Amino acid sequence: MELSYDWRSFHSMFYPKRRSISRSAPGPSASIYAVVEGETVLSVFAENEDLSEWIGSTYGDLSKEMAHREIVMFKRDEVDQWLTNSLSLPHFYDQIENIRRQAKSEIVSKKGTRKAAATDLAVTQHFLLEAIQSWWGKVLPSAYGVFIRVEGHPGQDFFMVVRRGRVDSFHEPDLSSMGPDRCRQSADVVKYLSEKNLVPVQGIFVSAADWAEWSETANPWKKVAASVRENRARLVPFRWAPVTLMATRAFFGI
Amino acid sequence: MAGQISANRTRTPFAPKLDELLRLGVTHIASFVPWQALESDISHTLPRFLQAVAERKMTLSLILTPEVGVHYPNSGFPKDVISRQENIAYHCDENPVAVGLPPNSFALPSLFAPEFTKRYYSFLSRMDSMLADLERSPSNPVRGLTIVLTGSLWKYYRSARMSSRYAFGGMAGDHSGAATLAYRRHLESYFSQREFMDPSPASANRWRSRAMEDVNRRCFYQQSEDVFRARTSQMMRRKASGLAAEEIELYTPEADPSATYSNFLQVVAGGHADFARLSKLVDEMAARSSLGGAMATAPFIHWTSLGGFRSLADAEKQFLILKSLLLMGGQGGGIFVDESEWFGLSQAFRSKAEMFARSIAHGDLRLKNRALYLAPHLWSRTEVLWEEIFDRVGAGARMISSIDLLSSERDASVVIVDPAVILTRDHVEKLLAWAELGRVVVVPRSSLYTEMARTKLEQATANTKRIEIDLGVTYRLHSLGNGKFIVYDLPENLPATSEFQSSWQTFLTAVLSVAEVQGYCRLSDSRLTVIPLEKRGGGLGLFIMNGSSRQVTADIIFPSEVGVSDLAVSLSTDSDRMSQFQFQKQGGDGQIPANRFALEVPPCGILPLAIDGASITEQQERSAALQSAEVTRSSANNAAMTELPGFEDVGNMSVFSGPNDPTEPEVEAPWN
Numbered sequence: 038m039e040l041s042y043d044w045r046s047f048h049s050m051f052y053p054k055r056r057s058i059s060r061s062a063p064g065p066s067a068s069i070y071a072v073v074e075g076e077t078v079l080s081v082f083a084e085n086e087d088l089s090e091w092i093g094s095t096y097g098d099l100s101k102e103m104a105h106r107e108i109v110m111f112k113r114d115e116v117d118q119w120l121t122n123s124l125s126l127p128h129f130y131d132q133i134e135n136i137r138r139q140a141k142s143e144i145v146s147k148k149g150t151r152k153a154a155a156t157d158l159a160v161t162q163h164f165l166l167e168a169i170q171s172w173w174g175k176v177l178p179s180a181y182g183v184f185i186r187v188e189g190h191p192g193q194d195f196f197m198v199v200r201r202g203r204v205d206s207f208h209e210p211d212l213s214s215m216g217p218d219r220c221r222q223s224a225d226v227v228k229y230l231s232e233k234n235l236v237p238v239q240g241i242f243v244s245a246a247d248w249a250e251w252s253e254t255a256n257p258w259k260k261v262a263a264s265v266r267e268n269r270a271r272l273v274p275f276r277w278a279p280v281t282l283m284a285t286r287a288f289f290g291i
Numbered sequence: 292m293a294g295q296i297s298a299n300r301t302r303t304p305f306a307p308k309l310d311e312l313l314r315l316g317v318t319h320i321a322s323f324v325p326w327q328a329l330e331s332d333i334s335h336t337l338p339r340f341l342q343a344v345a346e347r348k349m350t351l352s353l354i355l356t357p358e359v360g361v362h363y364p365n366s367g368f369p370k371d372v373i374s375r376q377e378n379i380a381y382h383c384d385e386n387p388v389a390v391g392l393p394p395n396s397f398a399l400p401s402l403f404a405p406e407f408t409k410r411y412y413s414f415l416s417r418m419d420s421m422l423a424d425l426e427r428s429p430s431n432p433v434r435g436l437t438i439v440l441t442g443s444l445w446k447y448y449r450s451a452r453m454s455s456r457y458a459f460g461g462m463a464g465d466h467s468g469a470a471t472l473a474y475r476r477h478l479e480s481y482f483s484q485r486e487f488m489d490p491s492p493a494s495a496n497r498w499r500s501r502a503m504e505d506v507n508r509r510c511f512y513q514q515s516e517d518v519f520r521a522r523t524s525q526m527m528r529r530k531a532s533g534l535a536a537e538e539i540e541l542y543t544p545e546a547d548p549s550a551t552y553s554n555f556l557q558v559v560a561g562g563h564a565d566f567a568r569l570s571k572l573v574d575e576m577a578a579r580s581s582l583g584g585a586m587a588t589a590p591f592i593h594w595t596s597l598g599g600f601r602s603l604a605d606a607e608k609q610f611l612i613l614k615s616l617l618l619m620g621g622q623g624g625g626i627f628v629d630e631s632e633w634f635g636l637s638q639a640f641r642s643k644a645e646m647f648a649r650s651i652a653h654g655d656l657r658l659k660n661r662a663l664y665l666a667p668h669l670w671s672r673t674e675v676l677w678e679e680i681f682d683r684v685g686a687g688a689r690m691i692s693s694i695d696l697l698s699s700e701r702d703a704s705v706v707i708v709d710p711a712v713i714l715t716r717d718h719v720e721k722l723l724a725w726a727e728l729g730r731v732v733v734v735p736r737s738s739l740y741t742e743m744a745r746t747k748l749e750q751a752t753a754n755t756k757r758i759e760i761d762l763g764v765t766y767r768l769h770s771l772g773n774g775k776f777i778v779y780d781l782p783e784n785l786p787a788t789s790e791f792q793s794s795w796q797t798f799l800t801a802v803l804s805v806a807e808v809q810g811y812c813r814l815s816d817s818r819l820t821v822i823p824l825e826k827r828g829g830g831l832g833l834f835i836m837n838g839s840s841r842q843v844t845a846d847i848i849f850p851s852e853v854g855v856s857d858l859a860v861s862l863s864t865d866s867d868r869m870s871q872f873q874f875q876k877q878g879g880d881g882q883i884p885a886n887r888f889a890l891e892v893p894p895c896g897i898l899p900l901a902i903d904g905a906s907i908t909e910q911q912e913r914s915a916a917l918q919s920a921e922v923t924r925s926s927a928n929n930a931a932m933t934e935l936p937g938f939e940d941v942g943n944m945s946v947f948s949g950p951n952d953p954t955e956p957e958v959e960a961p962w963n
Contacts, residue, residue, distance in 0.1 A: 080552035
């Protein structure tokens with residue numbers, strides 16, 4: 038009865054906790070996002086702002102008042118359709134990625150440029166998830182596993198299976214059958230998971246401090262590469278292919 | 292101290308986790324039972340978990356009813372059941388009701404779907420048998436177990452569109468095919484009762500007409516929910532009747548349909564959860580009281596570690612936790628919070644929250660109902676009067692949907708009946724009896740009275756002193772026993788003009804004045820709100836809440852002079868707990884009585900004040916006198932029922948039944 042989609046582990050691994058309320062005032066050009074039905078605003082959002090007073094007002098009034106800012110508007114029936122479509126997907130991460138894709142394509146069709154959509158939906162993804170879903174999918178095996186052991190406080194084990202460039206399942210692996218000694222052997226753990234899930238597994242062993250620092254940085258690949266070179270982070274087994282991919286991302290940004 | 296863990300964590304042994312919780316001081320755990328997991332593993336995982344808990348002398352609340360926010364695919368609902376279209380619930384906009392919480396968004400099942408209900412009752416039956424077997428076993432691992440039954444999914448059957456502006460703004464309820472069939476059957480059976488066929492059988496057609504659809508649906512959904520609760524309770528009491536059981540109302544704000552579009556925008560924009568909306572949802576939920584058994588259910592809020600709550604800053608989480616603790620705990624309920632979230636908060640906050648929780652649990656602080664609103668359905672929209680009451684009375688306003696809750700109500704001094712409530716003779720009798728005890732009852736003059744109810748009301752008010760008043764809304768005020776009975780006229784059309792709004796406000800001001808429901812205080816800044824809890828032995832615990840992200844400086848104004856001190860100090864001897872909060876009386880120190888004080892409340896801060904003063908004590912004494920009168924009346928009734936043959940108690944109304952016509956009580960004799 039091991040959970041296939043252990044969201045708590047996924048969340049704590051890829052979404053760092055926010056400790057304090059952001060004091061940064063919203064920029065004058067920060068986008069406003071709204072769901073609209075006809076002329077009525079059903080929901081409106083901008084980071085660090087409470088715009089709830091606009092709910093129920095007309096879109097015309099909102100756009101007039103916020104003329105100096107860009108408003109990204111979605112129609113309610115389209116949003117309903119996207120949300121309904123996403124229900125057939127197996128887990129929440131897939132579902133939100135699907136919703137983002139559809140929202141983005143809608144903006145593209147309105148504005149005609151991919152660049153505009155990228156600006157409007159400036160979602161900061163975790164560096165590892167972003168890489169896995171990028172062109173890496175074309176060069177990596179069609180199915181593989183990633184095991185991450187974050188050492189120190191708070192320590193955490195995390196395992197995910199990626200199939201065709203998409204996160205297929207994720208959980209904190211049950212290593213209880215290995216015994217406490219073998220659990221500490223990185224090569225044994227990776228071998229065990231590989232045999233259990235019938236996919237090649239890449240292990241990443243990293244300190245909690247490094248992982249936290251990487252996760253809070255937009256493009257930490259140079260730091261990742263440096264840590265691997267200095268042996269502060271270990272890849273088990275050491276393979277040249279992932280190292281090359283990391284280096285490409287770190288030094289060429291692709 | 293209580294925490295929440297999942298019983299489905301088989302990948303990690305229970306023992307280390309439970310030992311860790313014990314070390315942290317947790318002695319009581321609440322856990323959901325994922326239905327899907329237990330269906331296939333009922334004889335292994337749960338008993339092992341119960342055994343592990345019992346061995347550590349911990350106590351456990353096991354939530355058996357299907358709920359949202361459970362860390363299991365589809366929140367634990369069997370996949371094969373919810374994957375069939377005919378088992379899915381549809382809201383009033385004819386779309387599936389989706390819950391957008393990890394580990395996956397899914398469409399909620401219909402509690403009317405025959406396949407679903409058959410499977411659900413079968414699951415309960417197996418649970419009942421298993422717990423009964425464990426109870427009989429020598430080790431009795433269920434000795435510290437409390438079975439918890441909730442209101443389940445009914446409150447989530449709402450359209451995101453209709454509830455985007457007001458959380459409970461639209462028509463709630465399942466509109467699936469199965470629900471519609473059940474509704475048609477309900478219309479046939481419910482309106483076949485004798486009361487609705489009076490004066491002639493054809494009268495029932497009026498009630499079943501298309502024009503009554505809106506009213507009837509609300510009534511149907513409420514009754515269906517009550518029946519679901521009752522059946523669930525019966526199923527779990529067949530064999531495992533020796534176990535402690537509790538009926539609660541559990542609510543997960545993060546899964547509320549009103550947050551659907553807000554959640555969507557955060558997903559596409561990569562933002563954080565809508566703190567203001569979550570806070571508002573807590574207020575809305577705390578204002579609603581459902582029926583479980585014969586009593587009001589204890590309300591609980593569930594803050595998951597799955598949804599938007601997790602993305603909030605610590606200060607926002609603390610605000611929501613403390614607010615929900617005060618509002619729900621003050622009514623006998625509480626909160627469920629994941630242990631990782633709880634222990635992620637600061638030690639100082641946890642100590643403070645635990646201190647208030649202890650005071651509430653010991654009855655030192657209590658949230659009093661001051662005004663009740665009887666609505667046909669708890670989760671559907673209501674008329675303008677409720678919004679006004681909610682605005683004026685705040686945390687003391689309570690919406691109920693069952694007339695039976697009146698008999699156990701001790702604090703409220705007024706009940707206002709929504710114009711969409713179908714009033715039967717039983718309703719009118721109970722309302723009259725409640726008024727006679729010194730309370731104020733406000734009913735609409737509408738077409739939703741049965742003939743028996745109308746006759747009863749006319750008889751009861753015919754020979755009373757009355758005043759007819761027209762302040763925009765016309766109403767008649769009758770003096771009834773020690774109380775007042777107000778019948779107001781409902782305008783033909785309900786225009787949403789400011790003049791119309793103003794008429795209702797004037798009317799409500801008059802009603803609250805008659806019922807002597809006054810605000811404890813006023814705040815000069817609308818960003819601040821207040822939760823008043825009554826202190827045992829007199830005085831108030833006043834929690835001033837600042838839900839904004841800026842510090843607010845404002846004045847608090849009382850109707851008369853009061854003494855203000857630090858609530859934490861007054862509740863415990865640990866005097867330095869609230870040192871970070873500052874308050875000062877204008878022109879002097881905090882010990883001298885005054886009626887105006889200056890406050891500084893930090894962002895997402897809660898300022899706890901102890902208030903003592905003659906006017907507060909006077910209000911509390913009046914309320915105590917009312918309660919005492921009711922106890923006396925109840926005792927006299929009991930004595931009469933024992934001693935006098937033919938004497939019976941109908942709700943709060945004492946009657947003698949004539950032997951020739953047992954269904955028609957001959958005389959109504961208010962027993963004062």
